[in-house]
Amino acid sequence: MxxxxxxxxxxxxxxxxxxxxxxxxxxxxxxxTDRWEIARSYGFGAGSSCYDNVLILGDVRVGENTWIGPNCVLDGSGAPLVIGDWCSISAGVQIYTHDTVRRSISMGADPIDKAPVSIGSGVYIGPNTVVAKGVSIGDKAVVGALSLVNGDITAGSRAWGSPARLQP
The missing domain is CATH 4.10.910 (30s ribosomal protein s13; domain 2)
Incomplete structure (x- = not known):
């Protein structure tokens, strides 16, 4: 056959x-597949959805009713990555809990740097944004498309750019 x-x-x-x-x-x-079933299979909260082509590594925790768009990278391999309830993680967003910069430039003498990432509830992260290790994004914050978030974003703030900067 x-x-x-x-x-x-x-x-x-x-x-x-x-x-x-x-x-x-x-x-x-x-x-x-069903996006909601995929999210349930990872232990994400009720009502959350996740496309099949999302790369999920390590310790990734997602709350309820959160949408993980297509082609995202959720990398909790360095430390926990926690995303709250009612978030929108747009297409192509990459979130990392580690980097290998010091390890690479030291020719392996230095370790991989690791730090947790925390994203509050009600957060919107625009398409193709990169969130670096150790970042905390507060509740109801908005991060614009194509941003590099390498520092904390306070609750209720609006930020965008590379690097992302708080907006008035």
Whole structure:
């Protein structure tokens, strides 16, 4: 039995159904899985969703009703990464709890630097933003697209840029 033609037919049907219902095209994994089930499988809070193509490493904790967009990196491999309730982590966001800068430039003599990241509840992080190790983002903060967050963002603040700076 040749499975490839059957799989190709299934793929075309699922793609057409997704376009018909939601006017979007997603990766094969997202056609075959449920974003809410993926989030539940990682132990994320009730009502949270996560695309199949999100890279999740280490200790990542996500609260309730949080949306993790496509193509994100949630890297809790250095220390815990905690994201609160009702957050929007937009497409392409990368959040890290470690970096290898000192290890690399010391030719392996220095260790990998690690620090936890905490993102409060009601936070919006815009597309393609990078959040560095050790950062804390307070409740109801907004981080604009394409930002580099390498310092803390206080609750209720608006910040964007590279590096991200608080806005009036």
């Amino acid at each position: 040749d499975l490839l033609p059957a799989l190709q037919t299934l793929y075309r049907r699922l793609t057409a159904e997704m376009r018909s219902k939601y006017d979007r095209r997603v990766a094969l994994g997202d056609l075959l």
